Amino acid sequence: MLNRTxxxxxxxVDEINFISPxxxxxxxxxxxxxxNAGSQELVRIEFIFQNxxxxxxxxxxxxxxxxxxxxxxxxxxxxxxxxxxxxxGAFLQTEYxxxxxxVKLYTLNxxxxxxxxxxYAILNESIFPEQELAIFTQNQKQSLEVSLQKNDFxxxxxxxxxxxxxxxxxxxxxLADYDALQRNDLVAHFKAAFKPExxxxxxxxxxxxxxxxxxxxxxxxxxxxxxxxxxxxxEFNTAKTGDLFIDKPESIQSxxxxxxxxxxxxHPDFAGFQVLxxxxxxxxxxxxxxxIREEKGYTYGIGSGVxxxxxxxxxxxxxxxxxxxCNSALAEIDKEISLLKTDLVPEQELDLVRxxxxxxxxGSLENAFSHADKFKNVYFSGLDYTYxxxxxxxxxxxxxxxxxxxANKYLNTDNxxxxxxGKK
Numbered sequence: 001m002l003n004r005t006x007x008x009x010x011x012x013v014d015e016i017n018f019i020s021p022x023x024x025x026x027x028x029x030x031x032x033x034x035x036n037a038g039s040q041e042l043v044r045i046e047f048i049f050q051n052x053x054x055x056x057x058x059x060x061x062x063x064x065x066x067x068x069x070x071x072x073x074x075x076x077x078x079x080x081x082x083x084x085x086x087x088x089g090a091f092l093q094t095e096y097x098x099x100x101x102x103v104k105l106y107t108l109n110x111x112x113x114x115x116x117x118x119x120y121a122i123l124n125e126s127i128f129p130e131q132e133l134a135i136f137t138q139n140q141k142q143s144l145e146v147s148l149q150k151n152d153f154x155x156x157x158x159x160x161x162x163x164x165x166x167x168x169x170x171x172x173x174x175l176a177d178y179d180a181l182q183r184n185d186l187v188a189h190f191k192a193a194f195k196p197e198x199x200x201x202x203x204x205x206x207x208x209x210x211x212x213x214x215x216x217x218x219x220x221x222x223x224x225x226x227x228x229x230x231x232x233x234x235e236f237n238t239a240k241t242g243d244l245f246i247d248k249p250e251s252i253q254s255x256x257x258x259x260x261x262x263x264x265x266x267h268p269d270f271a272g273f274q275v276l277x278x279x280x281x282x283x284x285x286x287x288x289x290x291x292i293r294e295e296k297g298y299t300y301g302i303g304s305g306v307x308x309x310x311x312x313x314x315x316x317x318x319x320x321x322x323x324x325x326c327n328s329a330l331a332e333i334d335k336e337i338s339l340l341k342t343d344l345v346p347e348q349e350l351d352l353v354r355x356x357x358x359x360x361x362x363g364s365l366e367n368a369f370s371h372a373d374k375f376k377n378v379y380f381s382g383l384d385y386t387y388x389x390x391x392x393x394x395x396x397x398x399x400x401x402x403x404x405x406x407a408n409k410y411l412n413t414d415n416x417x418x419x420x421x422g423k424k
Contacts, residue, residue: 012351013358016392018385019371021202024212026220028196032212033375034203037368041109043205044369045116045215047123048102048376051168052193052229059171060181061189064136066096069103069190071132073125078132081118090115092122098169099232099310100380101193112211116218123194124223128186137178144175151255151421152320154246159257162240162417163314168232195225200379204372234311236261239417246421254326254422256319258333260415262306264313265381269406270306271394273315276406277306278353279345280336281317285352287336288317296332298325310380315410323423330424340407344400357395 021033051062070092071078085092090107103122107115147153157172164170201215239261263270274282281288281304288302302319321329364370378387 012355012396013362016358016362016365016388018365018374018388019368020385021372021375026196026201026216028220028223030196030199030201030220030223032201032203032215033372033379034207034212035205035368035372035375036207037204037371038206041206042106043109043112043203043207043211044104044106044372045119046102046104046202046204046372046376047119048100048200048202048380049193049195049198050100051098051232052198053189054168054232054234056166056171058180058185059166059168059173060177061185062101062168062193063096064133064181065128065186065190065193066094066101068128068132068136068186069094069126069194070122071136072127072129073121074127075125076118076121078129081122084118085115088115092119109206109211113214113218116214120218120223123219124225126190126194128183128190130183133181133183133186137181141175141178144173144178151248151251151253152318154421155255155257155318155419158244158246158421159259159316159417159419162244162419163259163261164234164236164239164312167234169234169309169312191225191227192229195227195229196223197225198229198231202372202376202379204368232311236312239415241415241417244417244419245424246419248422251323251422253320254323254420254424256321256326256329256333257316257419258318258413258416259304259314259316260412260417262313262315262410264310265308265377265387266383267313269409270308270313271391272398272402272406273410274306274391275350275353275357275395275398276340276403276410277304277315278357279349279403280304280340280411283353283356285356287339288319288333291336292319292321292329292332296325296328298322298329298332308381326420326422326424330418330420334413337407337411337413341404341411343404345403347400350398350400350403354395358392361392 019035019037021035024032026032070081088111090105090111093104095102105115105119160170161172263273280286281302288304292298292302298321299319304317307314317333378384
């Protein structure tokens with residue numbers, strides 16, 4: 001009989017297998033990477049475009065184009081697009097990221113030839129109707145006005161700008177930026193960004209040769225666009241450091257955002273730094289959670305993260321605490337960072353973090369879509385699957401001494417920006 005008073009035995013993940021994609025090329029030169037897996041007649045086709053033509057005077061162009069790209073074409077209204085996609089049980093999703101924008105199509109295989117022409121029209125003939133732009137602008141301004149009253153939003157906004165300045169990574173969007181939106185600017189940006197030369201297609205699901213032929217016939221044969229564009233590239237050597245305090249005397253909670261420029265996925269220290277981050281604040285059992293939530297009761301949640309972008313990386317700590325304990329929380333954060341720089345991480349704690357990180361990675365590979373996402377992470381970083389092999393090896397073998405060295409190398413609080421919004 002199972003003894004429920006005993007915790008189940010835990011052991012470290014031994015092996016994690018990734019599905020490598022098949023690489024092909026459409027007639028118009030677009031590379032297609034296919035993760036052909038799964039038994040269901042379902043496929044996700046993701047059209048990914050590098051962000052281009054950054055203009056600090058028009059910081060919303062790429063974001064708004066991504067939001068409105070499926071809101072009307074030369075021959076289809078936004079309603080007709082939505083109704084047709086719904087009729088076939090398909091789903092269209094647009095995403096804007098700091099480095100890439102994408103349009104995703106989820107569809108049953110049997111309807112691929114019916115839905116892809118709609119997507120082709122969106123990628124070639126979007127017109128960004130004035131009425132749709134006006135509605136979007138009004139809604140976004142109202143949303144921004146509400147967000148500007150939130151301490152956490154202000155902390156994130158000012159922290160990003162402190163690190164990255166007026167670039168796509170840190171642009172300090174204001175209400176006036178929405179008032180300055182012009183349809184002609186959106187059309188110009190759309191034509192420069194959404195073109196075959198700037199496109200990569202990543203497919204996941206049950207996708208055989210017949211589906212590929214449909215994709216090539218509709219997307220690869222006729223799509224031509226020679227609009228000039230320049231891929232966004234930024235250099236970040238320094239960031240604003242020191243304290244930024246935005247006083248909101250009526251606040252009962254204060255938002256805290258601390259961190260600075262760091263390394264990204266291409267750096268050999270990145271995997272080890274992720275282990276260090278996990279110990280500090282990267283999961284529910286982290287030191288920051290144990291101290292500031294569980295022991296002190298200053299917050300409902302606190303965490304840290306290491307973010308990899310194409311042109312930069314950064315480290316951050318984020319939380320909201322009672323205004324009366326803000327200074328105490330900041331002192332405890334500094335204390336936990338200092339301990340990582342002076343004391344070795346106990347093996348028992350490190351083993352727990354190893355198991356958590358490896359288990360999380362294994363658990364994230366649940367279907368063809370998640371395998372495609374893992375491929376996307378390395379592909380757009382200029383890496384291959386040896387990155388994951390190295391990551392797993394480092395997680396399994398990184399020593400307490402190495403973690404202490406990484407803490408002293410990358411957790412230099414003198415170089416951090418510290419943003420507090422509220423009272424302290």
